[in-house]
Amino acid sequence: MTRLFGTNGVRGIVNQDMSVEFALEVGRAIGTFMGGRVAIATDSRTSGDMLRSAVSAGIVSAGSDVLDLGMLPTPALQYYVKNSGAKGGVMITASHNPPEFNGIKCVDHDGTEMPRRKEEVIERIYSERDFALPAWNAVGRIARMDGVASSYTNAIRRAVDRFKVQEAGLTVVLDCANGAGSITSPGLLEALGVRAITLNCNPQGTFPGHPSEPTPENLRDLVAAVKATGAALGIAHDGDADRAIFVDDKGTYVPGDQSLTVVASHIVQEHGGGTVVTPVSTSSCLEEVVRRHNGQVIYTKVGAPTVARRMMEIGAVFGGEENGGLIFPEHQYCRDAAMAIAKMLEIIALKGPLSELLKEVPCRSLDKRKLPCPDDKKAWVLEQVEAYFADRRTDLTDGVKVYFEEGWSLMRPSGTEPIFRIYSEGKDEATAKRCGDECEKVVRELLEE
């Protein structure tokens, strides 16, 4: 059977592996599986119209109806699906990938990313060409739906203390990377009474401003604009605006694990405790701060859908990833950048500047390495690594995470590439490097066997 869906949908280069013919057939499989009303939206990529049309044609050919929501952030589509009674949703996006890429991502009826077992059914239908093929008078229809962006931002505005935010009279700089966040975030800020200076907030599929991954290199203009204007905050999104990365009032780029910790700290204090869920790869600064406020951290495998589902199961108060993907359970069980910026503004309005809030967060250094590893050797290497570190404290949630006296290392094979990754964290660069060196030596020797 063909595996279509990776951790974030099907992705490929447009008109090569991501062709109209392919999208049409994936659409037929999705329409066959969902058997009802399906909402669809795109990010700002140039191939958005082409792929939305092809997937939609496939869906209606299988007898399902399509509600076309136009261009929206992924979490806005998810919010619509959760509240609309649709059977599911389809997002045409390649998130932060370069502009020549695009992808197809499925959303379950409750607005969460589609669980793997359902994706497998779609893959089976696709592989076996087991498509529904109704008679001429039973094919579906495509209807256009407007106004979804404003109902989404209204819900977010109501989910925070908007009067406090308005009173604070904040000025921020917003960089939407020419992505789908341009549709919702400027309006959200206006509705919150925040003055926004905008960069790259016109949707443009070639991403002319900068590549859409919110890395420090890509956000140099944002950092400069925050410094030049004396803004209280800089905000950046990735291409489909499920992630938010911040620049503080001093013009310093804030790594995602630190902003995650600032928000977690506030939410745990509000709740007088509670559980925060995050992947095993997240910095231990989160756990340190959450515990200080009588909360606890539960670790999952890497991947936002896994975090979201675990949060749902255990009734977590908050969750998220170190890449700026924050999940607010009262709002919805998926990463939501607009909700993240509204919450961050509320926290700043209530407690003071982000640079001050960050003083609570211990600094950690990260050391990342990868070693080439053939796919058929991955499981064996992992087994041997586990045995080697058996007498140490380990966490086997995803790969092998080993705790050293002064830090930790996470060793796990990549799910998509023939490589073995080693992430290490320590209180400073030298410590993180020592952890990384020790683990690399072990993995390298195993690979040479």
Ligand code: MG
């Ligand atoms: Mg994204």
